[in-house]
Amino acid sequence: MSVGLCRRRRTVRSMQLLPEGFVLPPLPYLVGILLVSLVIVGVLYRRAQRITEQIVVGLAPWMGVGAGLYALEQARAIPAVVAPFASAPTVYLTTFAVVGTIVAVVGDRHPDRFAIDSTPGVVLITGTVVAVGVFAIAAVAAVRSPPVHVFWPGVAVAGATAIAGGGWLLFRSFLPTVIDETGRAGLLVIFGHALDGLSTAVGLAFLGFGEQTPLSQLLIDIGGVGLFVVVKVFLAVVIVGLLADYVREEPSEGNLLLAAIAAVGLGPGVHNVVLFTIVG
Template sequence: MNAVALSGVLPSGFALPSLPYLVAVAAATLAVVAGLRRDRPAVSTRVVLALAPWMVLGSSLYVCYQLALFPDAVAPFFGSPVVYVTTFAVAGATWLVARRAGPSVPVVPALAAAGSLLAVPTVGAALYRGWTEQTLTLPWPLAAVAAAAVLTAATWAVVARVRPDDAATVGAAGVLAVFGHALDATSTTVGIDVLGYGEQTPLSAAIIEFAADLPTEPLLGTGWLFVLVKLALAAGVVALLADYVRELPSEGNLLLGVVAAVGLGPGVHNVVLFIAANPAGF
């Protein structure tokens, strides 16, 4: 695929760092992948949930990069998309260290705790920047989080009623995946319809632009269709993955984790960025 075609698919802000940074990230990632392939740790629902703080970490690191909070020497590790590879390398290395630390270390709780200990100060740094720059905004971004929680509960109730066996199979990992995409959708809607941001991903922007041309726009805004599409897709994909989880639990749960990450990551990024850096002050 040529560069012109790629420009219609990739979000704006997508840029690779210089070669030395790419080599360093690639080497670390390959080493971690080799270690994980050698150990072949089982990926359960608990592991997917333990990786959620790492998803938050990657997104908030990118927000800090956008806010220019990193020294120039290390900033290229945290641009998009390399920040997510960097985060994966650190998370994978942490997982391997926890597994090899001996039976006294509970691996999954240790993985979750390490991600949380890194994510909390990273989010805090972004919010502190908003406080000092007087661009801190809480009501609308937090409303997006609350709306995502309500929509997730409603969507999961439908999934559990229509496909009860599948809902039971994917469990909390499926709920996390639906919540991640709900948060991406609600935060995007708040950003566009209330806070004046634009959508960076062309495919998402096309749905939003289509909704903007509908007669419902004066009443419902432009993001409602995007919310419905995201919820329907997330619920459908999660239900379809249930058979995979039953047949190959580790591989199926790993794919569920990926589905969760591609929703939760952008959603958390939106919320943290909107809280920390909304110049309009809504």
């Protein structure tokens, strides 16, 4: 639901559908990134790229990269010449263009296991290296504008980890086939949306941030941040449970859908955590 928070509270107009902060970059940037993305989609489609649980997990650091870049763009901590590539929603295409190129170059190498030369391994390793660089820049930006805020972001991360662990125990105890089919990709979905919900909650309740997404704001207005977190986590658990059969019958399509659902939770969650650390 949430795509991140804004620094100051704003009134959300009733007819507004898109989150605040969504802007289109200058035309040359937009045309360039769209063309590159379309070419990569065509290459991957023609190749019939297999999407496995391992590849979905390998994509997790790249989800953090896109989220971190967007937070740095909001904090004006990256050069202006590349800032348009890091604004929302362009940052999602930017991240896809990079990771999609990596997958296209690596090809379908041992997609079911992690190894240095396998597709999941290369995606995971490159994503981790880039993510460390992005988070290092965020840390420098935070140090340059003290105080550095780590407590509430840490609470959100710890809480999301606990919720994901609870979800795993729930499925393992009552619906073990869900874990068997969705595996770590399903847990990534639960963790991502728990992190989004909890980071949004602490940002609103303790750090003076405002919600950017009208639908999320409506839910918060109705039942507060507690209801927002519960609904986020509940929907994530239900979706993972419902997709188990689909993943078994259509593995690539099912895992691709899990990756997309994980991204719309983990991305905003990491964005919130990074933004809180820098300017919270």
